[in-house]
Amino acid sequence: MKYIFIAMVFIALFQIASAQVVINEIMYDLEGSDTKREWVEIYNNSSNQIDLTKWKFDDEATSKHDLNIPPKNGSQGSIIIEPSTYIILASDATTFILEHPNFSATVIDTVMSLGQQDDRTYTLKLIDEDDTTASEITYNTSLGAKGDGNSLQLILGSWNALPPTPGIANSTSDDSENSEQNEENSQSENQNNSNIESQGSSFFIEPQIFADAGKDRITTVGADALFEGKSFGLKKEPLVNARYVWNFGNGKIKEGQNILHYYQYPGEYAVILNVSSGEYSASDRIIVNAYPAELIISRIDKNFIEIHNKSNRELNLSWWQIQYQNNRFIIPRDTIILSNRKLIFSSDTIGFNFNDKENTSLLYPNGIDAFVFEEIKILQKDTTTIQTKTIFEKIPSSQEQLTVVRENNISQDNASQVSQEEEKQIKKLQEDMSQTASVISSLSGENKDSGIYKWLAAIFGIIGISAGVIIFISNKKDISDEIEIID
16 A cells, blocks of 8 residues: 555656646635636646647536637737746636736636535646646645635645735745744844843834835725735835735725725725734725716717716726627726816727717726716707797796787688788787897896886887787687687
8 A cells, every 4th residue: 555655646746747737826715705706827837838729627617618818808918828937717807907907917718616615625627629638636625715815826736825826936935934034023123122222221112014005095986996005024125925904994894915995985985904914013094085976978989989077086997998789998097087078089999889879888897887878869849839939938927928829720711710900910919029029138238227218118018019919809709719828
């Protein structure tokens, strides 16, 4: 049995040594929701380029999954992996890049569902173009990295739970580095104490680390904003493997150095960053003002789309999205739209044309609709109605009840019963009322002293016309069927 075990170990080590592309790191259970956030790192340990076109990823969940060639589905970089190079296979490339904004290496989008049940063991495989298994690993939650912010990393043939290192080599001397750092910290503390005692002072200055949450900022309600934390050690050196905990002031607490967060409601929020490393801790705070997004799609043409910022503040459109039917364009990071200004994105820039204006929308970075474009069509009225309305709107409302017009739908039989004399009187009445309205309108441009007499004259004129209307109606009751009094 002893020799069999030795042989098995030798075969396993030989497979690792001879493999060209290996699964090197697994992020299978992230803090919070895992949706679209899982990823696997693979490494080319050969001296040759390897083309991953037609390769597949097998997570045992469903069928084997294709590797999307960049830039499909938000992927970036090259499908050809260079020698001694690390790349990422992500369940959603866009989400991975948003959560790792400084990551510039290759990210390949694929379907991925990594198991995390305590009573199961899971197998992951890379399948090459010949349907041959190029790399295969197994893991379970007993190895660690279950929801604690760590990933599983392959180090000297074994899996270890450590802070994630996407795109770079896994640490092989974590313990020795920590011990060296602790030794340096101890020496530094002793030296500080010696300096204080030599100065004859009993005041002890406690060594401390420092946290930096960035600067006060303005963000948009509903839009993800990137919060980037920094920390520095006893000698002001950047801390490695420090723990970052953010309190966003609205009841939300998240852990991680770089975090995306959005506010649902406008307001002013105090954001606290707490950093801890070993026995030391530090904190920093910033103020975040969240304002509503007053953004609209103001114009759409076949060859461009125009976005208007109607607010008095400039807005950062990082990772906002323009969607037209099944096409989507992600606005690059740090794209600023100034206050009360417009931005135009051409079809050449966004990669598609707007053949019509329907089904076009502006989305928040998380894919939720922020503004949906709708073209409003105004129905045109006939000329007679518009002209009549324009004239009568100028007449004081107290006189509207005396306005008399003929109905448009008088039948031809009844129309013949109206005498020519009656038609002349009605026409004369309408002309007098139009003249009165013109007099009233012209008075608005004169001064008050000279215009008051004209106002009085206009009022008496209206009263006279009204009396004439009443007399006319009382004497001509036989045309009441064809005449309508408009209230």
